[in-house]
Amino acid sequence: MIELPQSIQDCVESFSKLPGVGGKTALRQVMAMSKWQVQDLLDFSNAINELQTLNKCSECGVLSDSDICKICSNEFRKDSSVICVVENISDLMAIEKSNNFSGLFHILGGVLNPLAGIGPSHLRIDKLIERVKKLDTKSIILAINPSVEGDATCAYIKQLLGEHINVERIGFGIPIGGSLELLDPMTISKALENRKILE
Numbered sequence: 001m002i003e004l005p006q007s008i009q010d011c012v013e014s015f016s017k018l019p020g021v022g023g024k025t026a027l028r029q030v031m032a033m034s035k036w037q038v039q040d041l042l043d044f045s046n047a048i049n050e051l052q053t054l055n056k057c058s059e060c061g062v063l064s065d066s067d068i069c070k071i072c073s074n075e076f077r078k079d080s081s082v083i084c085v086v087e088n089i090s091d092l093m094a095i096e097k098s099n100n101f102s103g104l105f106h107i108l109g110g111v112l113n114p115l116a117g118i119g120p121s122h123l124r125i126d127k128l129i130e131r132v133k134k135l136d137t138k139s140i141i142l143a144i145n146p147s148v149e150g151d152a153t154c155a156y157i158k159q160l161l162g163e164h165i166n167v168e169r170i171g172f173g174i175p176i177g178g179s180l181e182l183l184d185p186m187t188i189s190k191a192l193e194n195r196k197i198l199e
């Protein structure tokens with residue numbers, strides 16, 4: 001069997017690190033790219049390089065070019081009395097796309113999972129509590145995907161925030177084990193409208 005040039009092998013190895021991309025797919029992508037014009041290759045590699053400079057918003061945790069993201073710094077949408085808590089950026093984007101929420105967001109960075117060694121200190125829970133106090137938040141919407149870990153995370157946050165704040169969880173239409181990022185905007189809108197107060 002012939003050995004592929006090192007540059008191809010290196011690229012295939014890098015592509016294989018992407019979620020859902022195996023060796024075969026990676027090779028197919030790299031072979032297609034090997035036919036690209038020089039400028040296209042440069043643009044692609046520059047765009048990847050720029051990822052190094054990405055910041056996370058120091059408030060909500062979304063990826064951002066600046067210290068405070070566009071949502072947190074937008075005076076017109078800032079309904080700071082409501083914070084929608086999500087697991088990750090894909091979920092935030094899914095809710096944004098539903099156009100049914102005008103409050104602030106908070107990205108946890110996952111859910112509690114003791115078996116995988118993920119405890120409260122690995123998530124942005126402390127920062128959430130800090131923001132709730134600072135912004136005098138009146139209501140929290142937990143847009144956490146339904147799963148054993150998601151349920152435990154919601155219960156934990158509810159317990160931390162105590163009785164002084166309204167904590168609700170979206171639910172309607174979200175299948176067990178489902179993921180917000182895979183749902184259509186209509187389902188997400190419905191889920192936001194049909195949320196339940198956590199007891």
Ligand SMILES: [Zn+2]
Pocket residue numbers: 057058059060061062068069070071072073
């Ligand atoms: Zn932000």
